Amino acid sequence: MIHFDNVTKVYANQNRPALDHVSVDVDKGEFVFLVGPSGSGKSTFLRLVLKEERPDSGVIQVAGKDLSRLSNFKVPHLRRRIGCVFQDFRLLPNKNVYENVAFALEVIGKPRRFIRKVVPEVVELVGLEGKAHRMPDELSGGEQQRVAMARAFVNRPMILLADEPTGNIDPATSIGIMKVLDRINRTGTTVVMATHDAAIVDSMRKRVVELEDGKIVRDQSRGVYGQAY
Amino acid sequence: MRANFIFSEVWIGLRRNLTMTVAVIVTVAIGMALLGVGLMINSQISTMKDFWSDKVEVSVFLCKKNDPFPACKGSGGVNAQEQAALSQQIKAMPQVESVSFEDSAHAYEVFKTTNSGNTVLLSAIRAEDMPESFRVKLKDPDTYTAVIEQLKGAPGVSNVVNQKEILEKFFALLESLRWAALVVAIILVFAATLLIGNTVRLSAYNRRRETGIMRLVGASNIYIQLPFVMEGVIAGLIGGVMSGVLLMVSKVFLFDKVQVYLANTVLTWETVTKVILITLIFGVVICILASFVTLRRYLRV
Numbered sequence: 001m002i003h004f005d006n007v008t009k010v011y012a013n014q015n016r017p018a019l020d021h022v023s024v025d026v027d028k029g030e031f032v033f034l035v036g037p038s039g040s041g042k043s044t045f046l047r048l049v050l051k052e053e054r055p056d057s058g059v060i061q062v063a064g065k066d067l068s069r070l071s072n073f074k075v076p077h078l079r080r081r082i083g084c085v086f087q088d089f090r091l092l093p094n095k096n097v098y099e100n101v102a103f104a105l106e107v108i109g110k111p112r113r114f115i116r117k118v119v120p121e122v123v124e125l126v127g128l129e130g131k132a133h134r135m136p137d138e139l140s141g142g143e144q145q146r147v148a149m150a151r152a153f154v155n156r157p158m159i160l161l162a163d164e165p166t167g168n169i170d171p172a173t174s175i176g177i178m179k180v181l182d183r184i185n186r187t188g189t190t191v192v193m194a195t196h197d198a199a200i201v202d203s204m205r206k207r208v209v210e211l212e213d214g215k216i217v218r219d220q221s222r223g224v225y226g227q228a229y
Numbered sequence: 230m231r232a233n234f235i236f237s238e239v240w241i242g243l244r245r246n247l248t249m250t251v252a253v254i255v256t257v258a259i260g261m262a263l264l265g266v267g268l269m270i271n272s273q274i275s276t277m278k279d280f281w282s283d284k285v286e287v288s289v290f291l292c293k294k295n296d297p298f299p300a301c302k303g304s305g306g307v308n309a310q311e312q313a314a315l316s317q318q319i320k321a322m323p324q325v326e327s328v329s330f331e332d333s334a335h336a337y338e339v340f341k342t343t344n345s346g347n348t349v350l351l352s353a354i355r356a357e358d359m360p361e362s363f364r365v366k367l368k369d370p371d372t373y374t375a376v377i378e379q380l381k382g383a384p385g386v387s388n389v390v391n392q393k394e395i396l397e398k399f400f401a402l403l404e405s406l407r408w409a410a411l412v413v414a415i416i417l418v419f420a421a422t423l424l425i426g427n428t429v430r431l432s433a434y435n436r437r438r439e440t441g442i443m444r445l446v447g448a449s450n451i452y453i454q455l456p457f458v459m460e461g462v463i464a465g466l467i468g469g470v471m472s473g474v475l476l477m478v479s480k481v482f483l484f485d486k487v488q489v490y491l492a493n494t495v496l497t498w499e500t501v502t503k504v505i506l507i508t509l510i511f512g513v514v515i516c517i518l519a520s521f522v523t524l525r526r527y528l529r530v
């Protein structure tokens with residue numbers, strides 16, 4: 001589903017590469033933790049999958065498509081098939097839960113009847129039934145992240161990228177977030193989650209890819225965060 | 230494409246930058262109105278030139294008794310012999326197409342119709358006061374210099390007046406008015422594009438959250454850019470409609486008032502409509518271009 005072959009990314013005005021000859025394969029339906037200290041290149045990896053950034057060398061394939069051959073015109077279509085969740089939720093403060101989720105479908109031109117059907121389903125899937133008309137500032141951090149996950153998942157993406165989704169959430173609430181991610185993964189969606197939350201990684205027992213200074217130092221199925229932590 | 234979605238976004242954007250939107254509308258309205266006035270003057274100049282081209286004459290005025298013109302001093306007025314000689318001389322000139330004689334009575338009639346509103350002037354002047362003249366029509370109105378040279382100072386001639394010369398001065402005045410209107414219009418169009426650029430930049434900043442999410446969930450570039458461009462288009466359209474109103478007002482209260490003095494060269498509503506359409510399209514196109522150019526700089530897609 002995601003294929004990196006010898007990918008190097010150096011940002012402008014930086015001498016050290018953010019990703020340094022990274023090769024990795026993520027299969028369809030997998031759940032992968034991307035771990036490593038801050039600045040190790042986790043977010044860069046996710047941005048490359050979205051074609052928000054371009055690699056300096058190497059090949060990136062997503063769903064069998066070579067991203068370097070994907071014209072700018074077609075990038076939005078790639079992104080429609082990839083859901084994203086971030087540490088800072090990125091909700092629209094002047095829209096309620098339902099509208100925030102529906103926005104993702106409206107702006108890709110989905111018909112209203114379709115939106116009215118699928119949005120409540122997804123709101124329920126993330127455990128927010130009965131809160132569809134709350135505004136973001138009437139929700140806890142964990143609930144706001146659930147809204148973000150509903151929005152990321154509402155178009156049934158084949159891949160879900162999560163960049164430190166529990167970074168702003170207390171450990172007890174994080175467990176609920178992980179359950180939702182697991183539920184999404186079980187529908188067949190490939191999940192890649194960047195984190196440096198050792199407890200979560202250890203509790204899930206999923207594949208772990210560890211980055212350090214832009215290099216992969218470990219790739220382990222059913223792994224834990226790491227002996228050093 | 231969900232039209233109501235786009236329009237609600239546009240409406241929010243316009244309201245959020247109300248002062249900038251008003252500034253854009255006013256600048257576009259005045260700029261386009263001046264452009265329109267320039268175009269209307271232009272069309273007037275060409276209809277008037279057409280109208281006058283086959284009517285301009287050289288008027289050869291004849292001396293009256295006690296005429297104050299220096300050429301007539303002590304002559305006691307033109308006599309029949311001189312008049313006949315002049316008529317012969319004019320007809321013999323190769324540049325002349327035709328010549329007619331206008332006596333005092335006819336001159337007074339013409340004077341009465343052109344000054345019908347001015348009763349004081351009319352009561353002060355009698356038919357006998359009007360000078361008699363030969364009206365000379367030239368084959369080519371541009372060849373007047375030689376004709377004037379020969380007739381000026383001929384016995385019995387008080388003065389030679391070339392209508393074309395007078396009209397040319399008038400046209401020159403109109404032409405400089407037109408240029409002034411167009412130059413100010415260009416400056417205002419430039420100001421409008423800068424204002425639109427600024428509005429779009431503000432708008433892009435205000436909506437950075439929305440556009441960020443739109444990019445993320447894979448909205449197409451057109452969908453992301455359209456609300457911004459539509460803001461420009463709607464501001465441009467409102468400005469264009471206002472400039473249309475200004476142009477109609479200027480036709481009724483300016484052009485039609487001046488037209489009273491220039492018979493047969495009325496500015497038609499057809500021309501006004503055409504000018505309004507041109508300025509409207511021009512205004513909207515400017516707005517679209519300005520929006521797009523700024524978007525490229527401030528909105529990553």
Ligand SMILES: Nc1ncnc2c1ncn2[C@@H]1O[C@H](COP(=O)(O)OP(=O)(O)O)[C@@H](O)[C@H]1O
Nearest residue numbers: 011012014018037038039040041042043044045
């Ligand atoms: N937009 C950027 N411009 C320049 N350097 C960047 C940019 N984003 C990230 N970097 C650098 O690239 C490296 C990896 O960053 P990042 O991928 O964000 O790491 P992580 O998400 O693991 O904390 C860091 O050294 C960071 O400073």
Ligand SMILES: [Mg+2]
Nearest residue numbers: 042043044163
């Ligand atoms: Mg990061």
